[in-house]
Amino acid sequence: MKRYAGIALLIGLGVVAGCRRHPAAETGPKPTAYGAAVVESSGGKQVGEPGGALPQPLVVQVNDAQGNALPGAVVRFAGGSDVAFSPAAVLTDSSGQATTTATLGDTPGRYTLTASTPDAAGKAISLQLTELVAGYQEQLGERLNAVYCSRCHNAESTPQQVSNYDNLDVKPHTFTDGDTMNKLSDSDLTALISHGGPALNRSALMPAYGTTLNKAEVQALIAYIRLVSDPPFERTGVHYGKQ
Numbered sequence: 718m719k720r721y722a723g724i725a726l727l728i729g730l731g732v733v734a735g736c737r738r739h740p741a742a743e744t745g746p747k748p749t750a751y752g753a754a755v756v757e758s759s760g761g762k763q764v765g766e767p768g769g770a771l772p773q774p775l776v777v778q779v780n781d782a783q784g785n786a787l788p789g790a791v792v793r794f795a796g797g798s799d800v801a802f803s804p805a806a807v808l809t810d811s812s813g814q815a816t817t818t819a820t821l822g823d824t825p826g827r828y829t830l831t832a833s834t835p836d837a838a839g840k841a842i843s844l845q846l847t848e849l850v851a852g853y854q855e856q857l858g859e860r861l862n863a864v865y866c867s868r869c870h871n872a873e874s875t876p877q878q879v880s881n882y883d884n885l886d887v888k889p890h891t892f893t894d895g896d897t898m899n900k901l902s903d904s905d906l907t908a909l910i911s912h913g914g915p916a917l918n919r920s921a922l923m924p925a926y927g928t929t930l931n932k933a934e935v936q937a938l939i940a941y942i943r944l945v946s947d948p949p950f951e952r953t954g955v956h957y958g959k960q
């Protein structure tokens with residue numbers, strides 16, 4: 718009798734521990750393989766709208782110890798309590814990939830999502846993905862960037878826009894370049910955007926937008942630059958987005 722009680726107690730503890738650590742473990746798809754690494758294929762660093770699904774799916778790949786893509790491994794996606802995934806647990810397909818759609822929270826800022834897969838010993842191997850939510854101001858900044866700035870600041874051409882970057886004798890930086898952008902204060906950025914490069918002893922190839930853009934639009938551009946910078950911009954003393 719005592720022995721049965723002991724076993725029941727162990728099973729009971731196992732279930733409780735299992736539920737606490739892996740809420741989806743009991744209900745998710747059953748893996749037929751266990752990986753050694755999980756890597757990003759696509760879908761990181763997107764800019765979404767508050768409470769909306771990210772424009773592109775998240776795709777991660779599980780590899781075995783030899784670095785080969787592994788079908789049949791389970792990937793669980795997790796984020797904060799305000800983040801949802803459809804689906805939250807996926808088996809990797811024949812090319813070792815697991816795809817989901819993430820819907821982020823209402824608060825603008827930076828979201829850290831996790832994709833994890835168990836190894837053969839049951840230990841979770843995790844990958845972190847950063848996604849961004851742009852509020853109204855940052856969305857306005859993103860649109861203004863597309864109209865006025867990206868043709869010089871983005872070296873890549875798109876179907877909509879041929880980049881002017883290669884023609885510039887002095888090279889501007891992309892707004893995601895946090896090492897460069899984070900060194901500029903808000904007033905530096907305001908001066909550069911409003912009065913052009915010479916305002917900060919820089920090249921006149923950086924035009925002045927003081928007559929094209931109003932104050933709110935300049936602020937929107939700064940909010941956008943702060944949102945997308947990597948490494949993240951730390952605004953001292955102010956809670957800026959969420960980790």
Ligand code: HEC
Pocket residue numbers: 861862865866867868869870881885887888889890891897901906909910914918919920921922923924926938
């Ligand atoms: C015609 C090309 C051009 C356009 C359009 C342009 N810039 Fe620039 N920008 C430059 C160049 C060139 C520099 C580098 C100046 C230097 O380092 O001397 C620069 C520098 C900057 C810098 C300083 C950081 C860096 O990249 O070196 C910021 C911030 C900036 N631009 C913001 C903007 C914003 C915001 C817009 C749109 C409103 C914009 N720029 C549009 C060419 C451009």
